[in-house]
Each structure stands twice: as structure tokens, then as C-alpha cells.
Amino acid sequence: MEMDLVINVRRNGAVPIIDLSxxxxxxxxxxxxxxxxxxxxxxxxxxxISMLKVDYIDSSGLGALVxxxxxxxxxxxxxxxxxxxxxxxxxxxxxxxxxxxxxxEAEVDALGMIS
Amino acid sequence: xxxxxxxxxxxxxxxEFALRDEVRWLKSExxxxxxxxxxxxxxxxxxxxxxxxxxxxxxxxxCKDVATSVAKYTPFSKPTIVAIKRExxxxxxxxxxxxxxxxxxxxxxxxxxxxxxxxxxxxVNLQHEYGIFGGxxxxxxLDFLHALKKPAVVTLHTVLHSPSPNQKRIxxxxxxxxxxxxxxxKTGRNIxxxxxxxxxxxxxxxxxxxxxxxxxxxxTVKRALGMADRQIISTFGLINRGKGIEYVIKAMPKILEKYxxxxxxxxxxxxxxxxxxxxxxxxxxxxxxxxELGLEEHVRFNNRFLSLSELVRYLCATDVYVTPYLSKDQxxxxxxxxxxxxxxxxxxxxxxxxxxxxxxxxxILIDFQSPESVSDTVIKVLDDKDLRESLESAAYHYARRxxxxxxxxxxxxxxxxxxxxxxxxKEEPTL
Numbered sequence: 001m002e003m004d005l006v007i008n009v010r011r012n013g014a015v016p017i018i019d020l021s022x023x024x025x026x027x028x029x030x031x032x033x034x035x036x037x038x039x040x041x042x043x044x045x046x047x048x049i050s051m052l053k054v055d056y057i058d059s060s061g062l063g064a065l066v067x068x069x070x071x072x073x074x075x076x077x078x079x080x081x082x083x084x085x086x087x088x089x090x091x092x093x094x095x096x097x098x099x100x101x102x103x104x105e106a107e108v109d110a111l112g113m114i115s
Numbered sequence: 116x117x118x119x120x121x122x123x124x125x126x127x128x129x130x131e132f133a134l135r136d137e138v139r140w141l142k143s144e145x146x147x148x149x150x151x152x153x154x155x156x157x158x159x160x161x162x163x164x165x166x167x168x169x170x171x172x173x174x175x176x177x178c179k180d181v182a183t184s185v186a187k188y189t190p191f192s193k194p195t196i197v198a199i200k201r202e203x204x205x206x207x208x209x210x211x212x213x214x215x216x217x218x219x220x221x222x223x224x225x226x227x228x229x230x231x232x233x234x235x236x237x238x239v240n241l242q243h244e245y246g247i248f249g250g251x252x253x254x255x256x257l258d259f260l261h262a263l264k265k266p267a268v269v270t271l272h273t274v275l276h277s278p279s280p281n282q283k284r285i286x287x288x289x290x291x292x293x294x295x296x297x298x299x300x301k302t303g304r305n306i307x308x309x310x311x312x313x314x315x316x317x318x319x320x321x322x323x324x325x326x327x328x329x330x331x332x333x334x335t336v337k338r339a340l341g342m343a344d345r346q347i348i349s350t351f352g353l354i355n356r357g358k359g360i361e362y363v364i365k366a367m368p369k370i371l372e373k374y375x376x377x378x379x380x381x382x383x384x385x386x387x388x389x390x391x392x393x394x395x396x397x398x399x400x401x402x403x404x405x406x407e408l409g410l411e412e413h414v415r416f417n418n419r420f421l422s423l424s425e426l427v428r429y430l431c432a433t434d435v436y437v438t439p440y441l442s443k444d445q446x447x448x449x450x451x452x453x454x455x456x457x458x459x460x461x462x463x464x465x466x467x468x469x470x471x472x473x474x475x476x477x478x479i480l481i482d483f484q485s486p487e488s489v490s491d492t493v494i495k496v497l498d499d500k501d502l503r504e505s506l507e508s509a510a511y512h513y514a515r516r517x518x519x520x521x522x523x524x525x526x527x528x529x530x531x532x533x534x535x536x537x538x539x540x541k542e543e544p545t546l
Contacts, residue, residue, distance in 0.1 A: 004329065023515075025327055025518075026133075026327060027327070027329050056515065056518070058187075058520035059133060059135070059188050059520060060133040060134070061133075062134045062188070063135075063136060063137040064133060064137075066134060066138065066141070066152065067133075069148070070137075070141060070144065070145055070148060073145070073148055090524060091188075091524055094157060094188070094528050094531060095156060095157050095188050095189070095527075096155045096156035096157040097155065097156065099155035100151065100152055100155050
């Protein structure tokens with residue numbers, strides 16, 4: 001089976017950035033959720049999720065994000081998204097989740113907010 | 116884990132209720148965040164007018180898929196199904212079916228419109244095919260639209276090149292009364308413009324949805340199905356005379372000369388409407404052909420309703436998928452869309468939908484009613500591994516855009532645009 005999501009974690013200073021590449025859907029969102037939980041439980045409540053290389057996201061992916069946000073806010077943090085793909089931004093816009101998750105086109109702006 | 120279990124696991128199509136579930140959990144765990152998300156999220160309340168499962172019909176399945184997919188993105192909305200059913204039929208519908216239209220009862224259409232007008236429903240998505248509504252050519256649908264005071268989006272499952280005068284009138288009237296007509300391919304748009312003079316601003320193209328399936332090597336699935344050494348050709352769907360299955364059966368002897376282990380799987384039961392009028396006479400005719408040609412070991416029927424996971428398993432095992440349909444006018448095909456969604460090398464007669472979705476190397480067109488064309492093309496695809504892989508890859512990547520989760524976003528976007536244009540003001544909902 002093709003598992004079409006690559007998850008990479010890096011840091012810019014103290015801020016962890018999860019780079020997603022591929023599709024965040026019902027097949028792959030559990031791994032994405034685990035990556036967020038691991039970081040938050042490890043003491044990094046503030047997260048940047050980079051979706052610059054995400055092709056598609058479905059409601060499972062959004063669910064994982066909401067679950068991650070809950071965990072993050074419980075620990076006094078926030079989740080900020082980097083995304084310049086109009087199709088992905090449309091998903092956040094049309095669901096209304098763009099009001100829940102700050103979304104920036106450039107990582108530097110996301111870092112500015114979360115720092 | 117056994118081989119069969121492994122394959123069942125690989126071809127399992129996961130549910131995606133995560134967003135709705137997450138929001139529900141939040142309500143008990145973090146009321147502040149829950150309230151914030153509830154205030155922020157989209158609250159469109161759509162109603163869908165259509166046949167609906169357990170009615171066995173492609174449009175019923177489509178309606179359930181689109182309604183379910185849209186609902187996954189709108190956890191604070193309550194979708195409504197207004198189901199069209201035949202009188203005297205008792206359907207054990209799900210609770211989401213909140214109103215029923217009796218197909219041949221004209222008053223029932225007016226009552227349904229009043230039910231929607233008096234409700235908190237924002238917008239109506241009506242699935243249209245002439246045969247699912249009552250009256251001549253299903254003209255009672257116009258009564259419903261006339262009486263409806265909420266904006267309507269009509270999804271057309273049939274757009275005829277050469278309609279009867281009454282069919283043309285119905286489609287044109289619908290075009291005037293609804294806000295938007297949705298067709299599944301550009302060809303449908305062109306026919307509406309040229310043949311029906313529908314306002315171009317009212318037509319939009321949203322592809323037929325396909326299940327979210329991640330690709331699996333066919334060889335692995337074949338082993339689990341006990342067909343490891345077979346070349347599998349398949350067709351699925353509700354069986355009726357328009358499917359042209361006999362032409363693939365007649366192509367099998369020539370295919371078997373080159374591939375003696377080839378097998379043709381015909382997956383699906385006879386269309387209930389057809390069974391009611393002519394029983395299993397079409398399937399019996401196919402069986403006779405199989406018997407005459409001595410193909411008992413090379414054509415297999417699976418004469419029952421298949422679950423999505425079963426269907427996906429058979430499609431994943433398939434080497435060549437064929438839709439040998441007979442009607443040039445066919446403007447949508449759920450089965451062809453599903454085959455593309457599973458990334459299959461697909462052959463089809465050149466009906467309108469197939470011509471468009473199989474263009475640009477996504478499939479190969481075969482002649483209508485031609486066993487020779489079927490056999491030659493199947494052999495060509497089986498012979499050429501590179502060609503097969505190229506077809507599979509092109510089909511899969513094309514169809515990813517049409518995965519139901521993407522189609523749902525297109526419908527939500529459309530509903531949103533229509534409601535903004537209509538100036539509909541929504542009240543704060545409750546979960």
C-alpha cells in the first residue's frame with residue numbers, strides 16, 4: 001500500500017516545525033496526530049505545521065489538527081499553520097477552521113506569531 | 116495474520132469521522148475551545164432530495180456519499196434527506212431521512228417543499244434523473260421546485276443529447292428555477308448550453324466522487340482471492356441490458372487464446388427495477404452465451420450487493436476494468452469513476468462520460484458492441500506492462516481530485532456561494 005504522507009520534524013530555535021508532504025487523510029492522519037502528541041507531551045506546546053507540500057487534506061486530517069489543538073491549548077500553547085496551496089486553504093476557509101488556526105503563507109510569519 | 120486478513124486490511128477503506136468525533140469529545144473535555152470552534156465553523160444545513168439507500172440505485176448511493184462526505188466537514192450542521200420512494204414500499208431508512216416523497220403522489224412533492232420551506236434548512240441539493248421522479252419523464256419534480264422557497268442546486272445524472280420535447284422542457288424549467296445545475300463532466304455543460312439554452316452562469320462542473328482508496332498491488336490481492344495466476348478483467352454495477360456485458364463475454368475466447376487463465380468477473384446484482392419487469396432474463400441470456408462458448412471457468416458472476424470494501428478488493432485485484440455500455444448519451448458512471456479511483460487500467464465504449472474522463476492516457480476507448488475491439492484492446496493492455504502501469508497511474512492521479520473528501524469541499528463551496536448570493540441569513544445552530 002502506498003502511504004502517501006511524509007512527516008518530518010525539525011526545529012527553528014525552540015519552535016518545533018512539523019513538515020508534512022503528501023496527503024493527510026483517513027489512512028495517514030493517525031501518524032500525524034502521533035507526531036503532534038509526541039512533541040506536545042515532550043514539552044513543546046507551540047507547534048508550527050508546515051503544509052507547503054500537502055496535496056490533500058480530508059476531515060480526518062482536520063480532526064487530527066483539532067485534537068492536536070486541544071492538547072496544545074491544555075499545555076498553554078497554540079498551533080499555527082503554514083500553507084500557500086489555495087486548494088488546502090479553501091478547505092480551511094470553507095469549513096471555518098481558518099478562524100481557529102492562524103494560517104500564513106510563509107514560515108517566517110508563522111514563526112513571528114508563535115515566538 | 117492470514118493472507119486474507121492482510122489483504123482485507125490493505126483494501127479496507129477507513130471511515131473518516133475524526134473531525135466530527137473530535138468536536139464531540141471537546142464538548143465534554145474543553146468547553147471553551149468547543150464554543151470557540153462552534154462559533155467559527157461553517158453551519159450550512161443542506162437537504163438532499165433523492166432516492167436513498169436501502170433503495171438500490173446508483174443515484175441513491177451517490178446521494179448518501181455526497182451527504183455523508185459534506186457532513187464530515189460540518190459537525191455543527193444537521194443534514195436532511197428527503198427520500199423519493201415508490202408507494203407501498205417500506206424502506207428501513209436511516210434517521211437522516213426526515214421526509215419521504217411518494218414517487219407517484221403529486222401532492223407529496225408540494226408537501227415536501229412546504230416541509231423544507233418551514234424548516235431551518237438553508238439549501239436543497241436535488242439529484243436528478245428523469246426516472247426517479249413521478250409523472251411523465253419525472254415531471255412532478257417541477258411541482259416541487261415551483262413550491263420550494265429555498266435555493267436549489269440540481270445535480271444532473273442524465274443530460275440527453277436528443278431529449279424528447281417533454282424531457283427538454285423539464286430540464287429547461289429546472290434550469291430556470293434552480294440556482295445552479297451541477298454536471299459531472301464538461302461535456303454535460305456543453306450539451307446544456309447548446310441543446311437546452313441554460314444560462315451558462317448557472318452551470319458548474321463537479322466530478323463524480325470516488326472512494327478514498329490507496330493503491331495496492333493487484334498481485335497481492337489476487338492471492339487472497341485465490342486467483343493468483345489469473346488475469347482479471349472486471350465490470351461492476353447494477354446489471355441491465357444497457358451494460359453490454361455480452362460483448363466482453365464474446366471477447367473472452369480470443370483473449371483466452373493468448374491468456375488461457377484470464378477470467379471475467381461480473382460484479383453486482385441485476386438492477387431491482389429491471390428484475391421487477393423482466394426478472395433475470397438478461398443474466399440468463401448471458402449465462403446461455405457463456406454455456407454456448409464453454410466459458411464456465413472463465414466468466415464468474417457475483418450476483419449480490421457488494422460492500423464498499425469488497426468492491427474495492429475486487430477492483431484492486433483487477434488487471435483490466437471494462438465498461439462496455441451501449442448508450443452514447445451516458446453522462447455519468449459511478450462504476451467507471453470508482454475504477455479510476457482505484458487506479459485501474461480501464462477500457463470503455465465511448466459514451467460521453469467515458470470519452471472525457473479517459474482522455475489524455477487515462478484509459479482506452481473501445482468500439483460499441485464489438486467483441487473484437489474488446490479482445491484486441493484487453494490483449495494489448497495485458498501484453499504491455501508499461502502501458503498498463505501508465506494507464507493505472509494516470510487514472511489514479513486524475514481521480515484523486517475526485518475523492519469524496521475533495522468533492523464534498525466543492526459542494527460546500529458551491530452551497531456557500533449560492534447562499535451568499537441569495538443573502539440567506541443563518542441562525543446560530545446547536546450541536
